[in-house]
Amino acid sequence: MATSTPSTAYSRDLGEELRKVREKSTDLTGAAFAVKLGWDPSKVSTLENGKYRPSEIDLVQYLSMLGKDIDFFEDFKRRFRNAFEEYIVQVSDNLKTLAMAEATALTVTSYDTQAIPGLSQTPEYADSLYRMGGYIVEERIPAVVKCRIDRQAILNRHDRPECLFYVHEHALHTQVGDAQVMQDQYAKLLFGAPRIRIVPASARLVATSCVLWEFDKAMPVAFTSTDLAKVFVQDPAAIARTRLLFDRLAEVALDEEESRKVLADYVGRPREELNERGPRLA
The missing domain is CATH 3.30.870 (Endonuclease; Chain A)
Structure with a gap:
């Protein structure tokens, strides 16, 4: 189970963006996508709601499963770096x-x-x-x-x-x-x-x-x-x-x-x- 982190306006924005990427790239629900990743369903939910600070490995696994390339990954990694700052x-x-x-x-x-x-x-x-x-x-x-x-x-x-x-x-x-x-x-x-x-x-x-x-x-x-x-x-x-x-x-x-x-x-x-x-x- 993913540890929830207090969200910010920007982390919720990025989480919503990830959800839209998932929905455009696959017909899987969040729960079904979590199973495919081998994650607890709550991890996808908290990530897409901006309540989970993803590690570099988390982002690699999530985005590569959706067929995204290294440039797409690097952009999200950079943007998430400070997403939970006050x-x-x-x-x-x-x-x-x-x-x-x-x-x-x-x-x-x-x-x-x-x-x-x-x-x-x-x-x-x-x-x-x-x-x-x-x-x-x-x-x-x-x-x-x-x-x-x-x-x-x-x-x-x-x-x-x-x-x-x-x-x-x-x-x-x-x-x-x-x-x-x-x-x-x-x-x-x-x-x-x-x-x-x-x-x-x-x-x-x-x-x-x-x-x-x-x-x-x-x-x-x-x-x-x-x-x-x-x-x-x-x-x-x-x-x-x-x-x-x-x-x-x-x-x-x-x-x-x-x-x-x-x-x-x-x-x-x-x-x-x-x-x-x-x-x-x-």
Whole structure:
């Protein structure tokens, strides 16, 4: 029987990838594949759920049985090397671990300081935001926008995660695209988004954007990103600090009803006013 190891967002991502490789390469169930390998069935299950740190021999046996070559093996070995660390850093355009963490979370709590949360963006806003950033080549922008919008499908599920998005006033004032893009984005926040609480510019708070994902049977994951990298954290001390930040945000942010009134004001403004900086919130 395999010894279970506390999983991370990245180890669960890699385990899911191994399962898909198995399903594409053979008609065997996980249990039947374990028999073929001479493993206890629990070993395949824990590996494919990201709860088992495979040895080099484990990976050789698993992947060679599926007909994979040495290059495929070396890639997985490299990626699993740090998969169970409490701090995982990925390049900015790697979205698979992020999307899987969102899709498996029970709750998603986020704080955004400069832009509307990705799970609440319109396609036009996302497109304009990427073009403003200048760090993605133009031909890739349609693909990354589609990926961002496709991630929003989790909010339409019957078992969708419970979401609370804290949005700083600066994000509402930052002009992304033209006035119509902003008008449509405000409307989506008001009518189609999860719970929104606006953080006034007058709030005495200094903190960067971050997300906290909480799961049913896995440790919470804190997440932050820049144009250069994405960082996934399971260090208990860092999780505790993230919870303290959200406690502080709950104190200083407008409540949901007040936030909706502010958004309704933005939606109702004439288009020409949207090209100007809006009034500061109380």
